[in-house]
Amino acid sequence: MSALEKTQVDYDVIVVGAGFAGIYAVWKAKQSGFTVRGFEAAPEVGGTWYWNSYPGARCDVSTYSYAYFFDPEIVREWDWSNVCADQTEILRYLRFAADKCKVNESITFNTKVRAAKYLESEGLWRVTTSSGQEYVSRYVIMAIGALSTPKTPDIPGATDFAGLKLFTSDWPKDRKVDLAGLRVGVIGTGSSGVQVIPEVAKVAKTVHVFQRTANFVIPSEAGPVNPEQVSSLRAEPSQVRKDLRATFGGNQVFGIGEHRFSELDERGRQDALQRAWEGKYIALAFRDAHLVEANAAISEFIRQKMASVVTDPWTAKQLVPWDHPYGGKRPCRSDQYLQAFNSPHVRLLSLKETPIVKIETDGIQTSTEKFELDAIIYATGFDAITGAVFALDIEGLQGKKIRESWKDGPVNYLGTMVHGFPNIFFPSSAMSPSVLSNMATLAEQQIDFIVDSMLWLEEHDHGKLHPKAEAQEFWQKEVLRYAHRRPGALTTNSWYNGANLPNKPRVFMIYCGGFNKYHELCLSELRNDFPNYELLQTPELSLSAD
Ligand code: N01
DSSP: OOGGGSOOBOEEEEEEOOSHHHHHHHHHHHHTTOOEEEEOSSSSSOTHHHHOOOTTOBOSSOTTTSSOOSOHHHHHHOOOSSSSOBHHHHHHHHHHHHHHTTOGGGEEOSOOEEEEEEETTTTEEEEEETTSOEEEEEEEEEOOOSSOSBOOOOSTTTTTOOSEEEEGGGOOSSSOOOOTTOEEEEEOOSHHHHHHHHHHHHHOSEEEEEESSOOOEEOOOOSOOOHHHHHHHHHOHHHHHHHHHTSSSSSOOOOOOSSOGGGOOHHHHHHHHHHHHHTTOGGGSSTTTTSHHHHHHHHHHHHHHHHHHOSSHHHHHHHSOOSSOTTSSOOEEOSSHHHHTTSTTEEEEETTTSOEEEEETTEEEESSOEEEOSEEEEOOOBOTTHHHHHTSEEEOGGGOBHHHHTTTSOOOBTTTBOTTOTTEEOTTOTTBSGGGSOHHHHHHHHHHHHHHHHHHHHHTTTOEEEEOHHHHHHHHHHHHHHHHHSTTTTTSOSGGGTTTSTTSOOOOOBOOSOHHHHHHHHHHHHHTTOTTEEEEOOOOOOBOOO
16 A cells, blocks of 8 residues: 555544543643544543442442542642532543643544554554444544443333333433332332332332342441541642542542551450441441451441341341341442331242342332332443443454454453553543552543553654563463452452343453552553563654644
């Protein structure tokens, strides 16, 4: 092919997705001098906070940490109304941040990306939208989220139900859903179910909760913001940003037990647990809370607290998670969920005892009873982490599809790049600190790492970067090594390890070695010229302007 026939490059960078990571990616890449185009399936920014607009949706990470810190003006001009903001407020915040950073003009909304193919001889990516339009770029950032592909309900007859079918992961936006006076069934008791159930119970005639597995539910931190805390964040946002990256979870920690579990006698342990419960830091009741024995004591303490809230003994027993330790799967936070079961019109059904046989046109049939319903809410979760990647047809070097590279579970290096897929980046994806850290802190940190990597490549003759195969193997082992240390990580059925989908490979998909350590490893690659990556060279390419 002659120089004149070379593929026209439309943009330096294509960013897919406009949630926390995508908004920041568009801004950061533009600031760094790249031409950028974002694509977003929704009609506006927000990502997960756009789609999951069910009643009760709220972040359970405090806004003191779950926010952007890259722009001091955003930090100083936005007033959060609650320590744990609800979905409507977070969506407003993301709109505000996107407006402030003028990223909307660089994003094409209502446009789903369907495929990304690496054009090997030219070292470019061709991105195809679902309407068939093609765009060529030198870099792709797949800011597509970890929990953005809902799990299809795998229950016989699910499509037969003639009443109102609702999904927490795609709550209607075009109308107000009115459940007042209706007989509502809710399937699923993870974080989404735990939040939606009390809200539905406020208006519905009856609520039947179909629970397969109980979850840990601890009180939330929601409440009025502390003005002193806000002032301290506003004083020096860049320092807050730095400090967050130096923590284990990418979060500000407001309470931690003074002692190690092993230093205390039984009385001392119970006192420490009670103090931590009242101080809302039960997960960190002891300095060595990550150890199996300490975690077991924390788990047992929470079980007793949970059971004490619910008046009916059978319901209390069913709602308490006896089968896994605290943190084995994502714990839930609510001040209303357990309490809702004390209302006479809210009834728990244990699918372990009486499984759903099928969904019929007018309700749900279990092995012992038929429940006539006007509405069913599915809070059944996601094809987490890999679902969003597999929803796209991604083809790398030598025509290899990412589906093939990840057929036994996701593999990558430092949670952002996959061997054989040069210059395409996957923030918030597998093998990163992900949901075991603060996703907002992670979004900024990973996008900084990604854009800095792109800038490094610009200085290296527009090279193409992908991790070495052995680096990827090392990272896989590293993720597993830390998973072994986390109580319940490998023994609990959860979306963390693919167990929530029948045919998904069982691989623990989250790096739990600590945000601080992860950040240092990323920095070390940048500082040492990417020793664990391969640099590919391709001919000089002609670039067009945005
Ligand atoms: O999904 P989940 P989610 N029959 O997978 C049940 C984040 N998030 O949307 O455990 C019957 O946790 C399933 O049962 P089981 C957070 O990271 C954050 O609630 O598989 N039941 C489970 O009870 C969270 O972890 C926030 O036995 C079926 C439920 O559905 C993640 O999103 C708020 C079933 C799914 O729970 C996902 O949470 C909301 C079936 N066929 C979400 N299939 C906050 O920040 C599934 N289930 C607060």
